[in-house]
Amino acid sequence: MRIDILTLFPELLESPFEASILKRAIQSxxxxxxxxxxxxxxxxxxxxxxxxxxxxxxxxxxxxxxxDRCIQxxxxxxxxxxxxxxxxxxxxxxxxxxxxxxxxENIILLCxxxxxxxxxxxxxxxxxxxSIGDFVLSGGELAAAxxxxxxxxxxxxxxxxxSSALTDSFQDGLLAPPIYTRPANYxxxxxxxxxxxxxxxxxxxxxxxxxxxxxxxxRPDLLE
Numbered sequence: 646m647r648i649d650i651l652t653l654f655p656e657l658l659e660s661p662f663e664a665s666i667l668k669r670a671i672q673s674x675x676x677x678x679x680x681x682x683x684x685x686x687x688x689x690x691x692x693x694x695x696x697x698x699x700x701x702x703x704x705x706x707x708x709x710x711x712x713d714r715c716i717q718x719x720x721x722x723x724x725x726x727x728x729x730x731x732x733x734x735x736x737x738x739x740x741x742x743x744x745x746x747x748x749x750e751n752i753i754l755l756c757x758x759x760x761x762x763x764x765x766x767x768x769x770x771x772x773x774x775x776s777i778g779d780f781v782l783s784g785g786e787l788a789a790a791x792x793x794x795x796x797x798x799x800x801x802x803x804x805x806x807x808s809s810a811l812t813d814s815f816q817d818g819l820l821a822p823p824i825y826t827r828p829a830n831y832x833x834x835x836x837x838x839x840x841x842x843x844x845x846x847x848x849x850x851x852x853x854x855x856x857x858x859x860x861x862x863x864r865p866d867l868l869e
Contacts (some may be wrong), residue, residue, distance in 0.1 A: 646676045646749065647798060649721075650789050651715050653694060655680035657786040667794060670803045680794065682708075684713040695759055704760035712755065712766050719753060728753040728772045731785035731792065732761065735774030738792060740815035741774070744794075747799035754792065756785030761789040818867055822855035 650658060662669060662678050671674040684692040688710070695705040716728065719751065726749040736742070746752065755771070756764070777788045797803060799810050814821040825836040841852045860867050 647751045648678045648683060648754060648757065648793055648797075649719055649752070650754045650786075650793075651681050651683055651712065651743075652784075652786055652789070653683055653758050654784065654786055655682055656754075658783070658790060661790040661794070666798055666803060670797050670800065673802070675772040675800050675803055676797045681715055681719070683711045685713055686711040686718070687770040690712075694750060698760065702760075706760050707758060707762040707766075709763040709765045709838065712762065712824075713770060716753060716770055719774045723751055725751045725753050728755070729792070730755045730757065730762065730767060730771045730774045731776070731788040732774050733776050733779065733781050735776040738775050738777050738795065740795075740813070742818075743795040743799060754785075754789045756789050758856070784836055805849065815867075817856075819856040819860045820864055820867070822859065 652658060658680055662671060667676075667678075671678060683694050687694050687708075693708070694711050695707050696707045698704070719725070728747065728754060729746075731754060755766070775788075775792060777791050782788060804810055810816070812821065825840060829836045829841060837851070839847055842848065
């Protein structure tokens, strides 16, 4: 998978990809992530990428031209399966979306700033609009990092145990059940006996029951 990220602040994005699972995925060649500074695609001497909104109003708007020039330059090199704009008013990112996007080969991510991008960008250049939640960030970089983490970890071979991702919360519409590790008794806080019983069918049945109960209690909306 190749991910090209269009941003005004590439330095905000570097560190998440230099550690842990994302770093291993890149080093192994299973994923590649490239940052593109939109200021490099401005034809203005001041490298201007934003301007005042037509009709007045507070804030600045990212201009269509630098974004279009960057996207068209990338599209001359390869075909893209999705051009995604990270925006608070987009479709909420969920596990099903992450599963779907993780199967794509080439993706462009556009990080917004200021009051957002010229609407013509959204109308003409974007194939998907994704939000990581009903709140506003200073820019789309952190959202882009979250998006990348959610899909790269699903690429076969990225996680040490490929079955691990299949048992995550939301994969089957439920929250994950409680999990425990050694010691079995710590300060009198004991692990449920069933988990140490060695009876795999009963353990799986217990986990399914617990997953359903946790979902009913914490996220009943998932069961609607």
